[in-house]
Amino acid sequence: MSVSARASVASLDFVALAKEFPGVRALDDVSFSVRGGGVHALMGENGAGKSTLLKILSGAYRPSSGSVRLDGIERVFGSTAEAIAAGVAVIYQELHLVSEMTVAENLLIGRYPRRGLLLDRAALRAEAARLLALVGEDLSPDTRLGRLSLAQRQMVEIAKALGRGARVVAFDEPTSSLSAKETARLFAIIRDLKARGHAILYVTHRMDEVYEICDAATVLRDGRHVVTHDSLAAVTRDALVKSMVGRELTNVYNYRPRLQRPEGLEVSGLAGPGLRAPVSFSVKRGEVLGFFGLVGAGRSELMRLVCGAVEPSAGEVKIHGARLASGSPRAAIRAGLVFCPEDRKKEGIVAIRSVAENINLSARRSRLRAGLFLDFTWEKRNAREKIAGLRVRTASADTLIGTLSGGNQQKAILARWLSENVRVIVLDEPTRGIDIGAKSEIYALIHELAETGVAVVIVSSELPEVLGISDRVIVMREGLVAAEFARESATPEAVLRAALPSGSSVSAAAA
């Protein structure tokens, strides 16, 4: 099973692939080829069909029609196990590893070496070390996986795929949680896989990465194949973006100065887990305040304290001058402070309930109820209006929200908050993992909210985004507020410098 021993070049073809769900055609007659020894970018807005295509490749879904050809042989995978056995590996954003087990156990899970009836520990360790060496990871095979960084875990996942003889490797936005240095390492490994003749499919929203690592690109839109470029040499960014959205995007951030009114949100001396010193700041009605910092700088922790998701140990929060009871999201929402959390799946949506129920989850009782019972008419109408207003792509209001794409889930969550009488909205990474089209819609919404006098706080790890939409930027570093910039003085260099730990020279956050 040695990877280097396989000199042959893999090939992967999608032939007239289609997949239908109730009311939605997620993929429609998609054909393109991925050549071994190359990295092929797969691009498109959310809901374009990228995830569906990956799931068919990995054996999680069966196509409604069409097929996948591996090395010229037609394959229909009935399960993920069959796909793995055929040499396909899909590295998802969420890794499938067991944090309580060691690195070696994770690497060889499902195919442990045995001696008689017993586990052959020596062989396990030796094989694990060999696989780790393939990805250039200098780790003890006996380390518990839970102690590794996210980047290291990703390397383990890649090594695991190689150990299973993967010839086709698909990456689903692999760099979304990696620093620049870690990204560079990942790219080195991808180049190595390429040199060995593997066929690599690379799903991303980041243009820079497409030009840095990819040789070819395919763009999907609304489940259809738009274009495949066999070489990117003559293709401009604008052309790629245009083919993704089907329209030219001029200024995505669409910033306009706004009238700023009295304080909307005042936070003073707030302290709690994740903060190294009490934090104070305020936001005017009609103002957009950006929070920038590296992953782990304490931004999300601060927002959780502000919104009552975590009880602060000291300090107070005022909305329109009135003090908020601490430690209760319910009290915060009643006072008009709403929070859109970072982790959509874990904290935002109720995946197994309908889009309508998710949108109406925070609606006021007085609205949602007629007498003692639910007002079904209002509920339906409100959901439909919000779905249309925010252009949520869903078969119907009764579709389970978990079946929508990430961007559409995010829009539905935002719709939930617009059901309320919002005074302050706190958005934690609202555009993570979302395509450009949905992003610009969310930016437009933020401006619209600010213009009606809502105080907006937005946490983001994307520097251009923070600078593009904020009136003011606060930079956090290692659990402290490091600096504050007015829009005019917030240059990328100055903001990034303030965010980096002293003595560090890597730009870990610029996306």
Added chain:
Amino acid sequence: MSSNASASAPASASPFSRLWDSAGMLLVFALLFVGCSIFVENFFSVANLRGLALSVSTIGMIACTMMFCLAAGDFDLSVGSVVAFAGVLGATVMNATGNVALGVAAALGSGALVGFVNGVLVARVGINALITTLASMQIVRGLGFIASDGRAVGIRTDSFFAFGNSALLGVPTPVWLTIGCFAIFGVLLNLTIFGRNALAIGGNKEAAHLAGVPVTRIKVVIFTLQGLVAAFAGLVLAARMTSGQPNTSQGLELEVISACVLGGVSLSGGVARIGAVVAGVLIMGLVQNAMNLLNIPPFYQYVARGLILLGAVMLDRFKRRA
């Protein structure tokens, strides 16, 4: 490998699957009913059907609140003990005071209290529901034995057990009460914000909390209702048996949970339908009744019940995957 929630393909929306979704278990019940009427001697008679309905009345009442418990992602093992304890306490208080209302109040109050304590321990203190209700199941069972000294407490108030054995339009009163429970909790689940919130909590507790749903309060209310309804069922049972028996209804909690699972309630929370739960309860009772009529020895009946539960769950999984 990729067993995250979004990986499961949504079921196709053919007319059949939609019908199955909304009324699948009721259909299974109807088929079983027709089958038994034709093939099982003495099944289709007024006396037998009345007996069948009576036999599921206790499970039926408690299944209503268990459905809420499961929908919100919890469960309650203490219900069987509460049934016994409420019967014993009610009988004791009635005998001591000669006042039916006082006995009923004491029994219902104690049941609600047990549920309230369960709820606070699970939702507020954060102890696992399995551990919490396993403990209260034993404590309350013990209290029932202590209060009665281990013996059945005969009820001396005629009006009370006359009520338990009365009938309206030929249907026994306990059955009417069960139908009432199904109606009340069906409305609560489908037509109120409370029901919506319970399902949202079971679907994703953290998201519900951040969306302003009062998670702790709703869970405490659900457990309190569970205790209250179990005590009510205990009183009705005591009225039927004309005594409060400390060792009745052992293992009832598992039968109730089985009926809910048969009715498609998800053990991980977030999914529940009252119609299907009614069907689940009826199927359990019907199978039991038919096996009795067919003179199948009780030892085999255990095996059959287990197999039916497994079969129903597998059918459901199969349907979801198709």
